[in-house]
Amino acid sequence: MLSGKNSQPFYKDFWFWVKLLIFAVFLLFLVYPFYTLIVNSFFSDKADGFTLYNFERFFTKKYYYQALGNSLKVSLVPTVTSILIGVPMAYLMTRFNIAAKTFWHVIIILSLMCPPFLGAYSWIILFGNAGVVTQWLTDLLGFQMPSIYGMGGICAVFTLKLFPYVYLYVSGAMGSIDRSVEECAENLGSGKLRRLFTVTIPVVMPSIAAGALMVFMTALADFGTPGILAGGDFRTLPTLIYNEYLSETGGNANLASAISMIIVVISLLILFLQKWWVGRKNYTMSALRPPEIIEYHGMKRFWVTLPVALVSLISFLPQVIVIFCSFVKTNYSNFVFSEGFTLEHYLELGRSLATNIRNSFVFSTTAIVFILILGILMSYVIVRRRGRTGGALDMLMMAPYVIPGSVLGLCYIVAFNNLGRTADGTVIKLTGTASIIIIAMIIRKLPYTVRSGSAFLMQMDPSVEEASINLGVSPMKTFIKVTARLMLPGVLSGAIISWVTCINELSTSIMLYTGKTATMTVASYTNIVRNSVGTAAALASILTVTSGVLLIVVFKASKGKVSIV
Amino acid sequence: MSHAVIIKNAVKKYGDFTAVNGISLNIEQGEFFTLLGPSGCGKTTLLRMIAGFNTVDGGEICFDEQVINSLPAHKRDIGMVFQNYAIFPHLNVADNVAYGLKARKVPKTEIGPRVDEALKMVQIDQLKARQPNELSGGQQQRVALARAFVIEPGVLLMDEPLSNLDAKLRVQMRTTIKKLQRRLGITTVYVTHDQEEALAISDRIAVMNQGNIMQIGKPEEIYRKPANPFVANFIGVSNFIDCAVDGRDPSAATVKLHDGYSFQMPLRAPYSGDVILSARPEQLFFTEQGIPGKVNMSVFLGDFIQYEVELSTGQILELNEYTKDVDSAKNDGEEVHISFDPRRVSLYRKDTEEVLSC
Numbered sequence: 001m002l003s004g005k006n007s008q009p010f011y012k013d014f015w016f017w018v019k020l021l022i023f024a025v026f027l028l029f030l031v032y033p034f035y036t037l038i039v040n041s042f043f044s045d046k047a048d049g050f051t052l053y054n055f056e057r058f059f060t061k062k063y064y065y066q067a068l069g070n071s072l073k074v075s076l077v078p079t080v081t082s083i084l085i086g087v088p089m090a091y092l093m094t095r096f097n098i099a100a101k102t103f104w105h106v107i108i109i110l111s112l113m114c115p116p117f118l119g120a121y122s123w124i125i126l127f128g129n130a131g132v133v134t135q136w137l138t139d140l141l142g143f144q145m146p147s148i149y150g151m152g153g154i155c156a157v158f159t160l161k162l163f164p165y166v167y168l169y170v171s172g173a174m175g176s177i178d179r180s181v182e183e184c185a186e187n188l189g190s191g192k193l194r195r196l197f198t199v200t201i202p203v204v205m206p207s208i209a210a211g212a213l214m215v216f217m218t219a220l221a222d223f224g225t226p227g228i229l230a231g232g233d234f235r236t237l238p239t240l241i242y243n244e245y246l247s248e249t250g251g252n253a254n255l256a257s258a259i260s261m262i263i264v265v266i267s268l269l270i271l272f273l274q275k276w277w278v279g280r281k282n283y284t285m286s287a288l289r290p291p292e293i294i295e296y297h298g299m300k301r302f303w304v305t306l307p308v309a310l311v312s313l314i315s316f317l318p319q320v321i322v323i324f325c326s327f328v329k330t331n332y333s334n335f336v337f338s339e340g341f342t343l344e345h346y347l348e349l350g351r352s353l354a355t356n357i358r359n360s361f362v363f364s365t366t367a368i369v370f371i372l373i374l375g376i377l378m379s380y381v382i383v384r385r386r387g388r389t390g391g392a393l394d395m396l397m398m399a400p401y402v403i404p405g406s407v408l409g410l411c412y413i414v415a416f417n418n419l420g421r422t423a424d425g426t427v428i429k430l431t432g433t434a435s436i437i438i439i440a441m442i443i444r445k446l447p448y449t450v451r452s453g454s455a456f457l458m459q460m461d462p463s464v465e466e467a468s469i470n471l472g473v474s475p476m477k478t479f480i481k482v483t484a485r486l487m488l489p490g491v492l493s494g495a496i497i498s499w500v501t502c503i504n505e506l507s508t509s510i511m512l513y514t515g516k517t518a519t520m521t522v523a524s525y526t527n528i529v530r531n532s533v534g535t536a537a538a539l540a541s542i543l544t545v546t547s548g549v550l551l552i553v554v555f556k557a558s559k560g561k562v563s564i565v
Numbered sequence: 566m567s568h569a570v571i572i573k574n575a576v577k578k579y580g581d582f583t584a585v586n587g588i589s590l591n592i593e594q595g596e597f598f599t600l601l602g603p604s605g606c607g608k609t610t611l612l613r614m615i616a617g618f619n620t621v622d623g624g625e626i627c628f629d630e631q632v633i634n635s636l637p638a639h640k641r642d643i644g645m646v647f648q649n650y651a652i653f654p655h656l657n658v659a660d661n662v663a664y665g666l667k668a669r670k671v672p673k674t675e676i677g678p679r680v681d682e683a684l685k686m687v688q689i690d691q692l693k694a695r696q697p698n699e700l701s702g703g704q705q706q707r708v709a710l711a712r713a714f715v716i717e718p719g720v721l722l723m724d725e726p727l728s729n730l731d732a733k734l735r736v737q738m739r740t741t742i743k744k745l746q747r748r749l750g751i752t753t754v755y756v757t758h759d760q761e762e763a764l765a766i767s768d769r770i771a772v773m774n775q776g777n778i779m780q781i782g783k784p785e786e787i788y789r790k791p792a793n794p795f796v797a798n799f800i801g802v803s804n805f806i807d808c809a810v811d812g813r814d815p816s817a818a819t820v821k822l823h824d825g826y827s828f829q830m831p832l833r834a835p836y837s838g839d840v841i842l843s844a845r846p847e848q849l850f851f852t853e854q855g856i857p858g859k860v861n862m863s864v865f866l867g868d869f870i871q872y873e874v875e876l877s878t879g880q881i882l883e884l885n886e887y888t889k890d891v892d893s894a895k896n897d898g899e900e901v902h903i904s905f906d907p908r909r910v911s912l913y914r915k916d917t918e919e920v921l922s923c
Contacts, residue, residue: 466618467651467709469639471665471716478639485655 014476015385018377023389025374026396029439033411034403040414041257054258067235068262073151074226074236075219078158082215083208085159086166087201089311093167094174096304097295104312106555111315112164113497113547115504115521117224118540120157121528122318123148124228125325130334153229154236158219160315165218166211173207174200179289206278213274217267221404223507224525237263238406238507245410245511253414260407267402319544326537335533345538353535355516356523357542363434363519364502367441371449372495374442376484379453379491384462397447408444409511412436432514440508445498452494456487493554500547567752568628568719569594570615576623577610577776584610586776587624592754592769597746599755601763602773603799608756609724611773615754616722617641628719639668644713644751646723650705652697658684658708659693665716683715686745703734710742714749721746721753727762739766760800764788772796791911793918797843803911804849804882806842810912810921813837820912824877826856830907832921839915846871846885848905851895855904858882860895870894874903 047053058064092098093105111119126133127148137143146152182199201208223238230239237259244256296304327341349357382393403411416430430436464486468478506521513522520539527536570592577585585607592598600608613619615626617638625632633641644665653661662680671679684690687707697705706726713721726742727735743766746753757763763770764784772779772787772795779799780792791797794805812818815832820842847869861873861881865888872884872895884903886894895901912922 461649461651463647463649463651464653466616466638467645467647467712468653468664469618470616470641470643470645471712472639472642472668473664474637474639482653482655 014479015381019381019385019387019389022374022378022381022393026443029412029443030396030399033408033415036415037257037260037407037411040254041261044254054255055262057255058258058262063235064240064259067237067240067259070151070226070234071220071236071238071263072266074154074158075216077151077155078162078219079212079216081155081159082163082166083212085163085311086211087170087204087208089163089167089308090171090174090204091196091200092304092308094171095291095294097293097301098308099301099305100309104308106552107312107316108164108167110548110551111161111312111319112168113500113504113551114319114544115224115506116157116161116218116222117228117506117525117528118322118544119161119318120153120225120228121536121540122321123153123157125321125335125533127153132335132337149229150234154226154234157225157229158215158222160318161225162215162218163311163315165214166208169207169211169214170204173204175290177203177291179291182291209274209278213270216270217401220263220267220270221406221507223404223406223510224521227525228528238404241406241410242511245413253410256410257414260410263404263407264402267404271398271402319548322537322544323541326534326541328534328537330534345534348535349538349542353520353523353539356518356520356539359434359517360503360520360543363438363441363517364499367438367445367502368495368499370438370442371446371498372491375446375449375453375495376487376491378446379450379457379487380479380483382450383454383457397450400444400447405440405444405505405507406511408440409508412440412512431512432517434517437509437512437517437519440512441502441505444505444508445502448498448501449491449494453487453491456490457483460486493558496550496554500550504543504547566719567594567750570598570720570752570754571627571629572611572615572624573627574624575611575614575621575626577607577614577619578622583776585614588773588776588778589624590771590778590781592752594752595750597743597753597755597766597768599757599763599767599770600773601757601760601770601799602779604758605775606773607776608758608773612722612724612754612756615720616643616645642716642719644716644718644721646706646709646713646721646726648725648728650702650709650729652700652705652708652712654697656697657693658689658695658697658700661697661708662712662715665712669716679715680711683711686714686748687711687741702730703738706730706738707741710745714745714751717749718751721751723753723755725757726755727757728759735762742766764800772799774799789909790920790922791843792920794841794843794913795918797911801845802883803843803845806844806880806882807915808840808842808912809838810840811837812921820907822856822876822878824856828907830910830912831923832912833923834921836914836921840921841913841915841918843911843913844882844905846883848909849882849884849903850886850905851884852902852904855902857900857902860897860899860901862897863894865894874901 041054042050042052044051044053058068089108093101098104125131127145128134129147129149131145131148134145137145148156177200181203182195221238223242226234226236226239227242235243241256241259241263244259245253325335326345327343328335328337329339329342329344330336378393382390382397413431416436417427419428419430421427460483465475465478465483468482469475473481503519504521505519506525509519509522510525513519518526520543524536524539524543527533527539570590572588572590572592574587574589575585576583576587588607588611590598600611602608610619614621617633617636621634626634628641653664656664659680662683663676666676666679681690681693684693687710689704689707689711692700692704697708700708706729709726723742727738730738739762755763755766764787767784769781769783770787771781774795780787780796782790782792787796788800791800791803794803797803798805806822808820808822810818810820810832812832812835815835817829818832818836819827819829820840821827822842856876858874858876861875863873864871868888870886870888870891872886874882874884876882882903908923910922911920913920
């Protein structure tokens, strides 16, 4: 035991297996399914062997390529409008003594965390063809509302839903510009407005770009909103994937795979474009003196608070409407507001949808346990034991940004739908099981926990671990007793936020569910589509309230220092 | 039982960079041994090799007769005090100190008294129940110290333990550390870049530079008889003067300065050629006859006066004169003569920097 030269297996044993496990998980549930998807996109029933038939079809048939155009439109327009709303919001919130500032901030975050399709649904309740406001306007004023269905409505919903990304990134950056930089600009003769456009905005440009990227990617990948607000034949790539997959029998889904490839390629291009652009102008700043908050009083204060309040309330309105409507009586597919309140939708949930509620909680909680364990191990490997595989792990961490939920769902379908047959001839498959939905949640949300874990580890002095090892505790036990123990509080708050996003997850589960494994979001979505609006509202309310309560708990526990984005 | 630490030709490489270049050391049992050198000299790397946090790329590290190159860090039975203390932030003071004892499966009934005793020795027994974030830097340092020696390790390692403390506390703590080490008799390897600290605390010092050992010796030896110009300059301050020596007779070699002034001194071995004379500011003094020069500037520092003297060759020397030895300081611009005791200054070969003086 005390001999041998030049060997260095101090930690290798334990961490070697950890790395192996991580790579096995990602190979099996990300790389392999994605590879199958790629292969699948180059084959077709209509042609022999390797073929470009699917892509050819996509780019020649208007039905398909129109969806590409639509997708780009409903991603780009909200990106621009989100910047137009998010940047001024960030500026007002960081530079003025807005009344009830924390309240607006929390409301904005809450509206970001709920699934986008619920926002779409609320706007239908208000402004849809049979919407409350629409009818009121028509009846009383004879005024014809522009239709909320189609591109305009989708863009509006995405903007209200996603501008918080821009707001959160930019307000973070604006709060960390050192006061002296702006003072210097003023000193050099720049007026306030000139200063804003020549110094402040250029300096926060990378953050604007980061927020804009999140808006674009989320809008591009979202399935639920265009699913609900399609209004006839407005198709985007994610809804197209879903429809193509449903219409193709036998689970080959060649064309759907090809469409998925196109959406991933677009995401990658946008990601690289953003990285390249930001890479050229990265200003890191640490504010020794954060910017001064201008104290207004009376009417002036009212005027700076008003836009913040309006935007926050409008973006939060869907949640309020959904909860309100969950207590309103329904007449078939319409809410009847004149007949008072009822609990019948919730009773209905208890009768027929208890499984979905249970599924949601069980799946998300199971996923989070794995995410926590894997996330802590993985961030440790990435920060402290990079070795030659660190770069590969970093790359795997990018996956959820570029692979939309519905695409990952499709990957799993093509890869795990037929794993062979048992002796008696039944097909072995992972699709349709609870496991596959949980695995999808893990793969999609793990990177966020890994990121917060890595950030914590980078700040933690390695000598604390060395002190433990030095005192006679083996590296593995040290990891459990010291490192993981110290990481837990930080990672936990991140994990709770991931739990909230898991429970609100729709685009993957909608591809992978069966009757038994449908979650609340899936049930809510299908109920909306089936016009069973009362139960949909009740389900959505449970989601909203659960998410809200948890977020507020995390907020309180971490004293507002949670990073959502 | 405390170990002797024997290092034989230890090598550590990072790519092409050699951090530790074949170092050999014999650290005796119970000795307070210091690795001293500028930052980047390899002292911390070597210490971490002993601790087991750095691999040994060549040579051997032994505790007594046992080679420990491949012994995992947690089995080496070493106490270590880190530069930034590395206190476990989630444990209170007593639990921090008890951590190593628990890992060693020391019976519960024994842990309590041993922790109390260790805390008493570093005078923080009243802070037992405090959380780390309620402690000052100096108190954290004491916790780190207690935590390292309470396990009665075979070797105690300290990596710049005082560098984060303020000057007054540093002096106080180094006395505490030295007394504690004497009392416990644990072999201690101490790393610092602060020469005064090294002189004050060590039994022996190894001065390191660029991965090599420049000199090993007792503090006084190293100060009085630096083995090369690097040590002469790193420990204390030295004036270097280029000279030529005629040392055919080593018992009375003639050293000649460039301005013509010459004196005689004994050499270790016969040598003639270009040399460097090294003299400390306090070894120089004003005389009637000696090297001629002129006072450029004087700084009054209380117990002594510091002069900057320019020789006729243009070279600047630093000279210290004790205030108690003179009635008043010399004026700027005053013509002076400087001398020294040839038996106390050092002489080095200019080409190899080898020491020539006895």
